[in-house]
Amino acid sequence: MKWEKCSTELSATLAAxxxxxxxxxxxxxxxxxxxxxxxxxxxVHQSNIILRLSEADxxxxxxxxxxxxxxEPFSGRSMKEYLALPAVVSDNSTVFQSWLSKAFG
Structure with missing residues (x-):
């Protein structure tokens, strides 16, 4: 998997x-x-926002x-408690904020 620079748009979304x-x-x-x-x-990792969530979440x-x-920061090497959000979540501020609050516990 080729490395790509992290998305500045997603970085700004997450910062806000x-x-x-x-x-x-x-x-x-x-x-x-x-x-x-x-x-x-x-x-943010490449073109994804990542979240640490409970197993149930x-x-x-x-x-x-x-x-x-x-x-998976490296192909085949997943970080167990983290997932990459689909764009449908990160593009919808209400849905994204709801999931982000779960990560913040």
Whole structure:
């Protein structure tokens, strides 16, 4: 899988959505990521916004959105608690904010 630079549009979307939250911005994989208590809760990776969700919330996301996928920063190497949001979620601010609040716990 060829590396692609993270989406500036998604980076801006996530920055706006996390403004005023307790999350601290750091760079991971060359892209913005947001941490609470040293745990990454969300970020941008290439052309996806990623979220850390509970097992129940991940199951719900996979059931509700066929396009949801496990987050794999490297092909075949998934990060168990994270998933890549489908565009249908990240493009809808109300739906996105709802899922983001679950990640923030």
């Amino acid at each position: 959505a996390t403004a005023g939250s307790p999350a601290q911005k750091r760079m991971m994989f060359g892209c913005p990521a947001y941490f609470i208590n040293d745990n990454m809760v969300t970020g 991940r199951r719900s996301m996979f059931k509700e959105f066929d396009e949801a996928a496990p987050f």
